[in-house]
Structures are given as C-alpha cells and as structure tokens.
Amino acid sequence: MLVIGAQDAVNLLRFFDDLPDPRSSVNRLHRLGDVIVMAICAIVANADGPTAIAQWAKLHAAWLRRHLALPGGIPGKDTFRRVLGLLPPATFQQCFQQWLQTLQTTADEDSENPKHIAIDGKALRRSHDRKHGLGPMHIVSAWASDFGITLGQVATEEKSNEITAIPQLLERIDVEDAIVTIDAAGCQKTIAAKIVQGKGDYVLALKGNQEKLLHDVKFLMLGPIQDDVAGGPVSRYVEVEQGHGRLESRTYYQMTAPSYLHGRSEWKGLKTVGAAVRVYEEKGIEKRDVRYYISSLRRNGPQFAQAVRRHWGIENSLHWSLDMTYREDESRARNRTFAENLSWLRRLTLGLIKHHPGKQSNIMKRRMAGWSPAFLMQVLTGKGT
Numbered sequence: 001m002l003v004i005g006a007q008d009a010v011n012l013l014r015f016f017d018d019l020p021d022p023r024s025s026v027n028r029l030h031r032l033g034d035v036i037v038m039a040i041c042a043i044v045a046n047a048d049g050p051t052a053i054a055q056w057a058k059l060h061a062a063w064l065r066r067h068l069a070l071p072g073g074i075p076g077k078d079t080f081r082r083v084l085g086l087l088p089p090a091t092f093q094q095c096f097q098q099w100l101q102t103l104q105t106t107a108d109e110d111s112e113n114p115k116h117i118a119i120d121g122k123a124l125r126r127s128h129d130r131k132h133g134l135g136p137m138h139i140v141s142a143w144a145s146d147f148g149i150t151l152g153q154v155a156t157e158e159k160s161n162e163i164t165a166i167p168q169l170l171e172r173i174d175v176e177d178a179i180v181t182i183d184a185a186g187c188q189k190t191i192a193a194k195i196v197q198g199k200g201d202y203v204l205a206l207k208g209n210q211e212k213l214l215h216d217v218k219f220l221m222l223g224p225i226q227d228d229v230a231g232g233p234v235s236r237y238v239e240v241e242q243g244h245g246r247l248e249s250r251t252y253y254q255m256t257a258p259s260y261l262h263g264r265s266e267w268k269g270l271k272t273v274g275a276a277v278r279v280y281e282e283k284g285i286e287k288r289d290v291r292y293y294i295s296s297l298r299r300n301g302p303q304f305a306q307a308v309r310r311h312w313g314i315e316n317s318l319h320w321s322l323d324m325t326y327r328e329d330e331s332r333a334r335n336r337t338f339a340e341n342l343s344w345l346r347r348l349t350l351g352l353i354k355h356h357p358g359k360q361s362n363i364m365k366r367r368m369a370g371w372s373p374a375f376l377m378q379v380l381t382g383k384g385t
Helices: 012-016 032-044 050-059 061-065 077-086 089-094 097-110 159-172 189-197 208-227 301-312 314-326 336-355 362-371 373-381
Strands: 115-124 137-144 149-156 178-182 201-206 234-243 246-256 272-282 285-295
Touching (some): 012 032, 032 077, 032 336, 032 373, 050 061, 077 336, 089 149, 089 336, 115 159, 115 301, 137 159, 137 336, 149 159, 159 189, 189 201, 201 208, 208 246, 234 301, 314 362
Antiparallel strands (some): 115 137, 201 285, 272 285
C-alpha cells in the first residue's frame, strides 16, 4: 500500500480499499483511491469544484507522483466530476468512519463528559435545479461538538423532509454514550426511540409540531420562570456573557417529567423537561426568548445547559464556517449526487482544518495548504506545529 506523505502520516488510500468503484471498467485510466485523495487534498487547499481540483492536481503533479500511483497521469475535471457524481453518498461517507474515529481518540481520552452530537439542517441556497423542478438541496448533518468534525450527513429536497432524513442519519453514526440534540423538526417519538436504542441520550426542542406536549411543558415551566427560583423538583442554572458591548444572560430550568405529561409513556426514555430563557439586547431594546425541551437525561442543570448551548453553537461552528470558509451558499452544483458528495468533502475537510492545532483562521489554513504541501500534510494528519 502506498503512503501519501511522511513516514508517520495517515495512509489515506487504505480508507478506500473496500469502496466499490462505480465506473465502467472499460477505458478506466485512474484509480479510485487516487482520485478521491486528490480531491480531498485540493479541497483542503482552497479548491471549490472539479475544475479547481483538476487544476490544483496539475500544478502539484510532481508532488502527487511521489506518493500516488497515477497510472493514467493527472485526471481532468470530467473525471473528478464523474467520480463524485457516481459514488453513492452513504457508501462514500462510510469509508471515512475509521479516519473520523482516529480524530476523536485524543478528545475521548481527555474528556470525562459524554460526547455531544448536534443534528441540524442547512440549505445549499444556490443548488436549485429549475430544469428538473428542484429547489435548493438541504443537508442534515451530525456535528460532534467536542471534536469539531461532521460524523455524517443526509441530503433532502425539502426542509420538511428532515423528519425522514434524521433516522437515516442516525443509522450512519454511533450515538452510544452521546447526548444528541435536535431542533423541533426532529422532535419525533421514532427519533427519540432510535437514539435510546443506540444507547444514547437526547435533548429535543419543542415547538408547535407537538402542540399538546408543548402546552404541558409550558405550564410546568411557568412557575419557575415567572418566579425565577429553583428548589425541590426544579434545577436552575444561569450563564452571563458580555461581548460586543452588550450583556446576555441565559437561565436554564429543568425538572423531572411528571407521569401525567401528555403522551409521556410514548416517548422512549423520557425523564425530564426543561426551558432555556435568553435575555439580550438588540438595537437598544431588551428582548427575551424562551425555548422548551424534553430529554432522556436525568435532572442535572449544568449538563442540560451545556447540551442546549452546544446545539446553538452548530450555527457558528459548522454552518457559518462552511459559508465563510468555503462559500458554500454560492455553490451551484446541480447534480444531486455530486452536490451531496462535494458537500460531504467540505464538511470532512473543515473538520481536518479545525483539528489542526495552528492558531490561524480556517480561511488562512486553507490558503497555506494551497501554498505549501508540507502544511497540507499537517492538516491531513493533525500534526501541526
């Protein structure tokens, strides 16, 4: 097996040993593993599509030839587009699981707390295909907050389809001993049951899609929130932050779910209900936002607060980073399979960039990877200086 880097570098090719090649064997010039490795390297190094990937590979041909077989030379843009447009997304993601596990090992050893997985959706705003009557594609991702990596994703045509996408995503990832947080779209009995069956815990946001349950939880939380007290069956936890010249407070309330809660027995593992009250200032006016939750966690104010706060962080840690670092919202990929696989490679490489110990911004790390193959190898192996 060939190695793509220094002696102690990750052997990227081994992750694709069992990946079936979807291309016809007739006139096949380029090895599947070579094509994927080049695509990963180029996307880390600031490429944003098949044309840029092919151009990066051409400019770095001498370096690539030292580490890859390349029996057909450097592929053209059509080869990269064809491969990413044919690989089944679920199978493609699965071949990276061992690699992702190596990125989690150190953090697992250093942390005594349960790992946190936030599941949320994001629209690729310019991925609409009017010719075939398709709107923007939505990507539902599982984000490991502790490690800053995406564990898996599922593409859907409509935001409403997230209800069916989330169970598919849970099939692809390991939730054992994890706290899984999901917005209201994922507050479904089947999803809660699937997480518990996977030996994980859940914190699910409540909105109007569970109207009677939401009504009961609001009623239960009314007294603690109005009186702003804790004691007896209610835990209270407060966080105060100051930034950009303004003060923001978040108060979390949690209590054991009573037996008379609407549909309680139908929610597998349900133990507690909670609320998060956010008080902040916007344009000089104080505003207040209240969100409600159900959870399989036992009553523990700090743990509940941490789970809710980490879920809010997916917007900055993943979605905002994808837009700022990769300009994902500007992507115009039309082929759905190609767009989903390219989206997965963005999320995968963002995790690698975040995992790199350097203090540079994500954008600067991508630039440096384009300038220096040595720095690129640091990103791929997570062994920066």
